[in-house]
Amino acid sequence: MAEKKVILDHINDEGEQTLEVYQGHGGYKALEKAIKQMTPAQILEEVKISNLRGRGGAGFPAGVKWGFIKREALGPKYLICNADEGEPGTFKDRRVMTVKPHIVIEGIIIAAYCMGLDAGYIYIRGEFFEPYQAMDKAIDEAYAKGYLGKNILGSGFNFDLYTYLGAGAYICGDETALMNSLEGKRGMPRLKPPFPAQFGLYGKPTTVHNVETFSAVPSIIANGGKWYSDLGTSKSGGTKLFGISGHVERPGVYELNLGTPWKEFFEDIAGGVRGGKKLKAVIPGGSSTPVLLPHELEGMLLDYESIASRGSMLGTGAVIVFDETTDMVKVAWRAMKFYAHESCGQCTPCREGCDWFYDIFNRIYKGEGREEDLDKIENLSKFIGPNTICAFGDAFVTPALAFIRKFRSDFLEYIKKGKYGLKSGETSHA
Amino acid sequence: MDNMTNRTNEKTKTMNFSFNESSMNEFRRWEKKFPEDPAGRRSLVIPALWISQWQHGYISRDVINYVAEITQTEPLHVWGVATFYTLFKKEKTGKFLLQFCTNITCSLMGGDQVFVNTCKKLGVKAGETTRDGMFTAVEVECLGACGESPTLQVNEKYYTHMTDDEVEKLVADLRKMA
Ligand SMILES: Cc1cc2nc3c(=O)[nH]c(=O)nc-3n(C[C@H](O)[C@H](O)[C@H](O)COP(=O)(O)O)c2cc1C
Ligand code: SF4
């Protein structure tokens, strides 16, 4: 199996970020087809058949989510494109937005037409200034062509699309925190229910998807839901973007059919471990997904179920590769430092828990660990995940447990040998 | 800060910051994105903070008051928002803000070491600014460019595959540019 370029098609072509070149490759044909030849119900049906699942991390079926929006409800309804891309290891959305912004926009307009939405916001993380400018430019082009604004393609359908710039907060990737941020507040997650489909942005019905999810929509409309579904497995339709980084020969963003064997991706396409070294471990879907050992990767397929059956998650498709020389205690320490920095602080178990976790990982890494520390992590972990407002609690607890369970001897060695971990001045500890 | 002078100067201080013409034009562009009601007005808090920072370099007390005024919110609310988001600078930084990613992949590829070495070469600690006011070096979380790590962001621009030598060259180039 090779790469299958649906979203990434023509991504390296000169000028692909312009409407003209995008259109020359068949861009906006799906939008014309959706608006001129299909009813909203027919579009929804194709998306359901396509088996497209949300690419933001949780994998919720898109067709089901679209079905939650009541078209006939009065008042404005909103769309949000989640371009906060903050999960460590993830770098796919930035690439799509910078090089192929029109595929995101085309997908958004089709979704908005299907659900009868009035306006949309692309929430771009503040660091992504270049993608933000690329999206703005593309949106202007789409307005000029009549793909956005009033009476789109003569259909009587009106839809406005705007960019928004975040300001540095991982937690704003959570859809409800994101909506609070868009409303000009601190980006703190909201309790669910009510769900965004009933009570979203400004309290109005709202649909949120990741950049990649919207980008899949044009191909589904152009080629049919069945075509898309057939690219993947019976439960996960289509292609998925995988970003592979770390100790790998050819790091980068690749698009693969869901269900592609891990071995083919890692060895044939990404070139295996860098410098012919041995593999130590892999994080399969971003830093919030539990680390996997080489034997757990045997026979694994790149789809939601196969990775879940090994106790981890497909997540955002952000694969981080560690070779045999990697200090996994340091990796775990750095991951926990991230979470301790990013908790929004409104739930006590999460706010205190991630600080405790970091304290413990930090003292082990500094060579001041105690023997009971690993048990302490195990015990603490039971009280965090189930008692928090958002999934952030689980996002640091499950990977922490995987690190200490799978690399127990490495941690014990640090604890036994003491002060050889953090060489003075190696990191700032800021 | 001296509280007395602060209080007496409050009114004049508020007048110390306001949007210049290009900032105002940018703000007008953002106004069109949101509903014309108090909730939509509040959505302008973060964009207004951005525009202020682009103009002024950081979020001062005057900026907070001004943003509250033009978004019809309370200074306390604006302050709460400004402190929640890490990209809003609460104090002046160097002309070039060197933001080194040291998250998992970048550290694996040596980025944490490049950060430490750069600090040493510049003679600053994390978060400090060089005496000539040119460079501030900070450690940041994943920048979403892990495939080309180690990643460095200087003001808005990304630089990838950073090594000690590359950073040294870049620092010299930036010095010349300034
Ligand atoms: C802590 C946290 C961070 C998240 N970060 C992101 C993100 O950066 N990008 C994203 O698309 N979804 C992120 N999500 C998931 C969103 O809440 C939401 O499920 C998603 O945007 C829905 O889009 P999808 O249906 O296309 O997956 C995050 C969730 C949590 C709990
Ligand atoms: S779980 Fe953590 S990040 Fe999520 S709402 Fe609670 S405190 Fe905030």
Ligand code: FES
């Ligand atoms: S880990 Fe540094 S850019 Fe992602």
